[in-house]
Amino acid sequence: MRFTKTIGTALALMTSVAAAQAAPEKIKIGYISTLSGPAGSLGEEMLNAYRLGLEHTGGKLGGIPVELVTGDDQAKPQTAVQVARQMMERDKVSFFSGLLFSHVVDAVNAVVLPRDQIVVAPVGGSSETAGEKCNQNFFMVSWNTDTMFEAIGSQIAKSGIDKVAVIATNYQAGWDAAEGFKRGYGKAPTAEILVKLDQSDFGAELSQIRAADPKAVVVFLPGGSGIAFMRQFQQSGLQRTVVPYAATFQADETTFQALGTAAKGLMNAGPWSPYLDNPSNKRFVQAFREKYGRNPSILAAMSYDTVLLLDKAVSDAKGDVENPATFREALRRAKFPSIRGDIHFGNNHFPVQNFYLSKVADASGGGLHNELVGSIFEQRADAHQAKCTMKW
Amino acid sequence: MAILVEQVLNGINYGLLLFLIAAGLSLVFGVMHLINLAHGSLFMVGAFAAAAFAHITKNFLLSVICATLLAAAVGWLVERVIVRKLYARSHLDQVLATFGLILFANELLRWISGGVPQYVPSPGLFSGTVMLPGGIEYPAYRMMVTSIAAIAALAMWMVIAKTRAGMLVRASASNPTMVRHIGFDVGLISTLVFAVGAGLAGLAGALTGPLVSIEVGMGEQVLILSFVIVVIGGLGSIRGTFLAAMMVGLVDTLGRALMPLALSGIFSARAVSSFAPALSATLVYILMAVVLIMRPQGLFAR
Missing domain, CATH: 3.40.50.2300 (Response regulator)
Structure with missing residues (x-):
């Protein structure tokens, strides 16, 4: 004892x-x-x-x-x-x-x-x-980046746009983005253009987009390549008939300075907005x-x-x-x-969350800001969760 | 048909810009036998300078002229202080030293710009599109860039082929000792040639600015293509450089546009969409390999 x-x-x-x-x-x-x-x-x-x-x-x-x-x-x-x-x-x-x-x-x-x-x-x-x-x-x-493109695809399908061009960089993240878009959109885009990493001249691609005559163009081009594309897009006159869509992290305060007026009107999807x-x-x-x-x-x-x-x-x-x-x-x-x-983790330790649509517009105090347009997904998990065998 | 015409215009536009960059590289090699890896940095200097001058002067044309002159001045200084000592050294020493210059230029501009991509607005007059005969809508800015680059290329050819100064440059290239013995200052000619090459690269940078992202390291991307052009055209030949630049510009642009169409009859859509861009990205290098097999000295080497 x-x-x-x-x-x-x-x-x-x-x-x-x-x-x-x-x-x-x-x-x-x-x-x-x-x-x-x-x-x-x-x-x-x-x-x-x-x-x-x-x-x-x-x-x-x-x-x-x-x-x-x-x-x-x-x-x-x-x-x-x-x-x-x-x-x-x-x-x-x-x-x-x-x-x-x-x-x-x-x-x-x-x-x-x-x-x-x-x-x-x-x-x-x-x-x-x-x-x-x-x-x-x-x-x-x-x-996971492709969920944003799923959101963009779903948004474009919802607004009844029937002709869409997709331009992405020819590597894993670019393919993921294009696949994500197709998942959300529900069918193949009118034109899918893949370009090499760090491409800076888009003359050929913009002509292809013009020929496809889409109502929207979905862009995934990381870094300077994306900035170059948006500028040449603006100069091509296409922005009068084609609405550009991108992921929010390529259309926010980190790129506004370099894009200038070329950013205006850029629609973007992401899980957060400064106006939430x-x-x-x-x-x-x-x-x-x-x-x-x-x-x-x-x-x-x-x-x-x-x-x-x-x-x-x-x-x-x-x-x-x-x-x-x-x-x-x-x-x-x-x-x-x-x-x-409202967010929580899925079984793969990636968040389940809402996705919002924003639009780059003139800010009241000068410069640009990302105006909150509306919600796209409620409590959405990424598409890869099912492949993760982790249980908790 | 309209799309083909538009693509040819794009190709000419791209080719002329590449020519402005490659011309300096080729001249410097032809006259001084120097391999200058830092040539792309002068292109970058032109683009950054044009952005800075555009913010100060609010005038596009003025900013392009200032940027060109500044790039030429930087070229002059670099030649006098550093590059001059390299003429007598081996090509390996030249490559090492000018690679060091790239690192220096990149760090310096990163320090000045804060590492953020710079923005330069496209000039108001040329921000829209123009209607070409046949109902082709073409960006006005590209049209203007093509015109300026064509004028610069023509002016350069006139100077080199028709004037006394050009004759001296050609003479220095083929026999510098003789030129010195006749009583001309070969050192001064070298500096001038280097400065003009730098100015042309700066002009190309200033004109490209509103089309791309002006960022540190943008020079290295064009440098590789410029070397491809110089090798295809034949080292030191301006005529060869011009033809090679146009070939590369057209092959690259038309390849990107037509490759997917050409392959779509043979392979599945999925295979084409991932394979065509990879293949069109290598077309320029295939072109170089073919030219080197047929004519190892390049198209127009002396």
């Missing part, structure tokens, strides 16, 4: 020690992103929003002070892997966040996830990570505007929302972020006050 009591006391003592260890004094976030090179300004925008989020949570997650360890991946997978290893071994980070490009995400995942480290990425998902390669330690806060009516969003947009004098881009929004998710999950896990099982469960079920309103 005495013996069992002693054991009991010892166990109680041990668990209290374990509990004391569980809530660390400080959470270290390994934040990897593209902070230099042509896409460096996007990484910068996201980091600014991430810091704003941490400012709003008082520099804490779930009440525990945070140290942000940042690393530049230069959009190169091999650099990202080095940075990730260093953060695990030297900095002993609690979990990983940040991340921008899907090919970098894949590389980081390959070295980080098998060691039971959790990755909570704002953007950079792919149809593979949402489908057969889904992982219990990987969370995608924003979207909820307290979190109002607080975020107002604070961002005060700091940077313009609306946040959708990338900034996803970055900020990642902090809100982490704050709630760390709080639900009672600070026990070093225990992957506890932290994972908390992330999966976190009911956090998202700036997107």
Whole structure:
């Protein structure tokens, strides 16, 4: 009897020690992103929003002070892997966040996830990570790009447009976008044009589009290529008869400066708008505007929302972020006050959420803004969920 | 038929722009035997300068002229300070040094511009379209670019073929020692040629600005095609460069437009949509390979 009591006391003592260890004094976030090179300004925008989020949570997650360890991946997978290893071994980070490009995400995942480290990425998902390669330690806060094109397809079908041209870059993400569009639209487009990566002259393609005589053109051309296309589209006179559609992250504050008036009238689909009516969003947009004098881009929004998710999950896990099982469960079920309103994770750890239609128009105070036009999807999951075998 | 005419116009437009860039590369190689990888950077300088001048002067034509002159001035400076020392060195040294210049130019412009793509509005007068005979609607801006580039190409040919200065340039290319012995300053001629080449690249950059995204690294994309043109045309031959530029412009544009149509009879739609763009992207290189097999020295090499 005495013996069992002693054991009991010892166990109680041990668990209290374990509990004391569980809530660390400080959470270290390994934040990897593209902070230099042509896409460096996007990484910068996201980091600014991430810091704003941490400012709003008082520099804490779930009440525990945070140290942000940042690393530049230069959009190169091999650099990202080095940075990730260093953060695990030297900095002993609690979990990983940040991340921008899907090919970098894949590389980081390959070295980080098998060691039971959790990755909570704002953007950079792919149809593979949402489908057969889904992982219990990987969370995608924003979207899989093809769902936006599904939304565009569905919107175009709903408005009864019968002739559509699609132009996309000839690689995996471009094919995903074109497939997504077809899923939403329900049939093949009148013209489907694939172009090489980084193409800058679109004379031939615009003539093809003119010949197809569509009512809408759906565009997925990353980076400078998309900017070049929109400018030449504007000069071609096609914009009088053809309405351009794109994903919101290619038609927002990150591209307005380079596009100028060519952006006007661009329709876009995405899971967020600066004009969504909820307290979190109002607080975020107002604070961002005060700091940077313009609306946040959708990338900034996803970055900020990642902090809100982490704050709630760390709080639900009672600070026990070093225990992957506890932290994972908390992330999966976190009911956090998202700036997107109602969202939750699907079985593949990608969000189930609403999609909205926006239109680039003149802002009242000069410049451009993304006007909220309406809603396209309610509580929509991506199309790859079924291929993910994860159950929880 | 209308679409074919439009595509040929697009091809000529693209070819002339490529010629403006490649001409400098070819001249510099012909006269100084220098391989200049940093030539694309001068194109980038032209585009960035035109954007900056457009914001200051609010006048498109003036900004293009200023940008061209600035690119020429940068060329002059670079030749005097750095490139001059490379003429006597091996081609490998030249490639290494001018590659270093690319890195330097990219970092400098990233530092100045903040790494964000720049915007330059297309000039109001040319922002719409023009009606060509046969009911073809064609962008007015492209039409203007074609005209300016054609005038510049013609002017260059006149200078090189018909004037005394052009004769000196040709003489320096074929026998610099003799030119020096007759009493001309070959060093000055080299600087002038380099500056003119830089100015032409700058002009091409300034004209391309409203069509594309003006960003750091835009020079490297055109550099590869320019080298293809110079190799096809024959190193150092302006006539060859012109013909090669037009060939590349037309093959690339018509390939992109016609390849899907040509293949659609043979393969399934899915195969065509992924295969045709890949094949048309390689057409230019196939053209280069064929020319090199038939005439290893290029079409018009001396």
